[in-house]
Amino acid sequence: MxxxxxxxxxxxxxxxxxxxxxxxxxxxxxxxxxxxxxxxxxxxxxxxxxxxxxxxxxxxxxxxxxxxxxxxxxxxxxYKNERKQRREFERMVEERKAQEKRDAWLRELEAREKEDKGWRERHAAVSEAAKEAAAGGKKSTKAVDDNVNQAPQEKSDEKRGVGILEAVKALVQGNKEN
The missing domain is CATH 1.10.287 (Helix Hairpins)
Structure with a gap:
């Protein structure tokens, strides 16, 4: 090649x-x-x-x-030789595009798997908390609700700014407490 x-x-x-x-x-x-x-x-x-x-x-x-x-x-x-070279080039371009498509698909699958794993962990924690609450544990329902609404957190060194959704939630929760 x-x-x-x-x-x-x-x-x-x-x-x-x-x-x-x-x-x-x-x-x-x-x-x-x-x-x-x-x-x-x-x-x-x-x-x-x-x-x-x-x-x-x-x-x-x-x-x-x-x-x-x-x-x-x-x-x-x-132009026989040039056409043969061009066909080879076009085949290589198609192979590269197909590889890029496969790589993007694999990245999407990995992201979905990570999201699904986070959801399963949150669901298991909520189920465990619900079992403890039913068994007479002291865990409050607010903690269970917070755990359900919590998105999976990625570990990274950089700090992220507060998003619009989080800012609105903070405002709404601040008004409920007053």
């Missing part, structure tokens, strides 16, 4: 690809245009009931199509 730095290709949009292909093989669109022109002239000749001109234009259409076919074959042979 070649290193991506060795290849001179880059990802391109449809329009960029169209322009590049037009520059690489200008004879193909030229042949298509000649074919269309011959068909248009044959149609006009048919409307004017000029059968000689119409037959001549149908022959010209055949020649134009043959020219286009030759341009396609010659261009295919001439």
């Amino acid at each position: 070649a290193d991506q730095g060795d290849l001179q290709f880059e990802e391109e949009t449809s329009m960029q690809k169209f322009k590049r292909r037009l520059k690489e093989e200008p004879l193909i669109p030229l042949g298509c245009a000649a074919t269309c022109y011959a068909l248009f002239r044959a149609y006009r000749s048919g409307k004017a009931k000029d059968s000689m001109e119409m037959n001549r234009m149908f022959r010209a259409r055949i020649y134009a199509q043959f020219f286009t076919l030759l341009a396609v074959v010659a261009g295919g042979m001439y």
Whole structure:
């Protein structure tokens, strides 16, 4: 597998690809245009009931199509190696995108697993507190409610600012106590 730095290709949009292909093989669109022109002239000749001109234009259409076919074959042979390199590059880009997608999916699964583990721990603590309360323990219901509403805390060295939700809760709880 070649290193991506060795290849001179880059990802391109449809329009960029169209322009590049037009520059690489200008004879193909030229042949298509000649074919269309011959068909248009044959149609006009048919409307004017000029059968000689119409037959001549149908022959010209055949020649134009043959020219286009030759341009396609010659261009295919001439650019064969470059197209092979481009296909390899595009395959590598697709593999990289697929790997990035898999990595993002795994990160999402890990985050969900961590969230689920935190929820299970909180649920187990609440269940334990409820059992103690039912058995006559002294734990207050406020502590149980606080434990249920508590989000899992990540261990980090940096301090985080008070979020809007926490500030609103503090205001509401401050007004209830007054």
